[in-house]
Amino acid sequence: MSETxxxxxxDLGTTHCALSYVDLDASDGEHVSQHVFDIPQLTAPGAVxxxxxxxxxxxxxxxxxxxxxxxxxxxxxTQDCITGELARERGAQTPIRLVASAKSWLCHPGVDRRAPxxxxxxxxxxxxxxxxxxxxxxxxxxxxxxNTRFPEAPFVQQDITVTIPASFDPAARDLTAEAANAAxxxxxxxxxxxxxxxYSWIQGTGGDWRKQVxxxxxxxxxxxxxxxxxxxxxxxxxxxxxxxxxRVAVGDHILLGGDNIDLALAHVVxxxxxxxxxxxxxxxxxxxxxxxxxxxxxxxNDNAPDNAPIVVPSRGSRLIGGSIRTELxxxxxxxxxxEGFFPHVESAAKPATRARSGLTxxxxxYAQDAGITRHLAAFLTRQSEAxxxxxxxxxxxxxxxxxxxxxxxxxxxxVLKSKTLGERVMNVLNDWLSKENAASARLLEGADLDLAVAxxxxxxxxxxxxxxxxxxxxxxxxxxxxVESAMPxxxxxxxxxxxxxxxxxxxxxGTDTALPPQEFGLVVGEPVQFRFFGSSVRxxxxxxxxxxxxxxxxxQELGEIEATLPAEDRPIGEIVPVRLHACVTETGTxxxxxxxxxxxxxxxxxxxxxxxx
Numbered sequence: 095m096s097e098t099x100x101x102x103x104x105d106l107g108t109t110h111c112a113l114s115y116v117d118l119d120a121s122d123g124e125h126v127s128q129h130v131f132d133i134p135q136l137t138a139p140g141a142v143x144x145x146x147x148x149x150x151x152x153x154x155x156x157x158x159x160x161x162x163x164x165x166x167x168x169x170x171x172t173q174d175c176i177t178g179e180l181a182r183e184r185g186a187q188t189p190i191r192l193v194a195s196a197k198s199w200l201c202h203p204g205v206d207r208r209a210p211x212x213x214x215x216x217x218x219x220x221x222x223x224x225x226x227x228x229x230x231x232x233x234x235x236x237x238x239x240x241n242t243r244f245p246e247a248p249f250v251q252q253d254i255t256v257t258i259p260a261s262f263d264p265a266a267r268d269l270t271a272e273a274a275n276a277a278x279x280x281x282x283x284x285x286x287x288x289x290x291x292x293y294s295w296i297q298g299t300g301g302d303w304r305k306q307v308x309x310x311x312x313x314x315x316x317x318x319x320x321x322x323x324x325x326x327x328x329x330x331x332x333x334x335x336x337x338x339x340x341r342v343a344v345g346d347h348i349l350l351g352g353d354n355i356d357l358a359l360a361h362v363v364x365x366x367x368x369x370x371x372x373x374x375x376x377x378x379x380x381x382x383x384x385x386x387x388x389x390x391x392x393x394x395n396d397n398a399p400d401n402a403p404i405v406v407p408s409r410g411s412r413l414i415g416g417s418i419r420t421e422l423x424x425x426x427x428x429x430x431x432x433e434g435f436f437p438h439v440e441s442a443a444k445p446a447t448r449a450r451s452g453l454t455x456x457x458x459x460y461a462q463d464a465g466i467t468r469h470l471a472a473f474l475t476r477q478s479e480a481x482x483x484x485x486x487x488x489x490x491x492x493x494x495x496x497x498x499x500x501x502x503x504x505x506x507x508x509v510l511k512s513k514t515l516g517e518r519v520m521n522v523l524n525d526w527l528s529k530e531n532a533a534s535a536r537l538l539e540g541a542d543l544d545l546a547v548a549x550x551x552x553x554x555x556x557x558x559x560x561x562x563x564x565x566x567x568x569x570x571x572x573x574x575x576x577v578e579s580a581m582p583x584x585x586x587x588x589x590x591x592x593x594x595x596x597x598x599x600x601x602x603x604g605t606d607t608a609l610p611p612q613e614f615g616l617v618v619g620e621p622v623q624f625r626f627f628g629s630s631v632r633x634x635x636x637x638x639x640x641x642x643x644x645x646x647x648x649x650q651e652l653g654e655i656e657a658t659l660p661a662e663d664r665p666i667g668e669i670v671p672v673r674l675h676a677c678v679t680e681t682g683t684x685x686x687x688x689x690x691x692x693x694x695x696x697x698x699x700x701x702x703x704x705x706x707x
Contacts, residue, residue, distance in 0.1 A: 103551025109320025341567030
């Protein structure tokens, strides 16, 4: 078996996947030989092209829709599905057969992510697939493409880093690792996307990053992709005379991004057509949304035209041969996006909530408020104390500061490729800082917003081998497991639940810890429920801290799972006195072991990846 030659980074994105790699034999220190892998994919029936991005779309064609030879790839002559550019284009015409946003479904605790549930609104005659399986298929496509290009350096022998949102909870992390392992990603590490973006920026400076940031800087990473918005804070500290980067805060997983913008623009177009007497049905509105994506990307460019044509597919005998044609103007796009998604708000703003309908379709838990700047304001306010324990930061902010003051900003994600949107974000943020007598934040330039995550992940794979600077941070939250209190039965009153801290904020990957000598009763041999909680603001809770009360702002429930722990030779339903032992694996997933007072058994308690719903 040959030695590892490449450090590979994969961006498993909501709307695109990308792969970058570092040639270890040609790299030394901060001088890195890095490349972007052009991914073969179907771009039309029977046509294979290599492109730097693989659209994260999966199309389930009708058995008679294509001749078998039209779906051939360099590594396979037959397949029953389409991944990539052709999947996206065909899905715009037949959306009921298109799987999109599989990554968002993968982190949705309200569904069974192993079950064939996608496309979510497909009729019965359309086959379905699970979010886990779709993710595996994307990863397999990248693996097979690599092995075709580099047969002398098999994928299975390389160091692989796959990126995930920083806000993924342990269950979603575990699911991603499972999909990768099922795709034969043997040497796997998971990395948070905002960290990957910062790694890419560091690598891109050619060693000059230390001249652009200094001790006391707080870097705000704003990552707005096709389906999600992720926010992270990374502090620049000094240790033994050297600059170091510490990730100090991570925001919530916000299902809000470019897809929302496309839908908003589709409603703008639909409104114009309605005023002209043309009503679109739901199928046409969905197809229109895909058309608005291309128009948006065109009209938000620096040298954009005044308008872009929009074609809505015809539907029904009255429209045969006459697709509906209209246009989007640049002013319509700019006004819709800026005022709807990036409004000027105060730093004390919070995302709006509305009363929900008693019945709703089962789907993704989208953000209720489309105002990304309101989510940003709430994040910075909630994390106002994120740097309070770091040396050199005690007097970093003006007295009376109401939110954490970033000094530098790094953009990531396709939405922020638009100069217009980037300028709006910086203007809003710097207006907040000015009102609290703080210096303006500066934008860190030079990031490739489409490929930064993949490039940063590959650089991180290289860094882990001792090749460069490393961002430290550990777990993005403190994690807790629910412990039911013992109390007499009271009609209509459930026993109160305490939250036991099993992994403190910042616990490093690959480390473990024994909890203090508290014992708890573990029910074996019958179905039981485990409740898990997380907090991104309780930074001082230690392993073994037991919370009796908490507010919704400081601790959130991450999901309730069911499991049946084997009874071994014990009676079914026995309550076994146990101590707990927690570890964070190298891939960043959380595992807890329950060790009995007597006997040789031990039970592994971890975030189950089957959603309840």
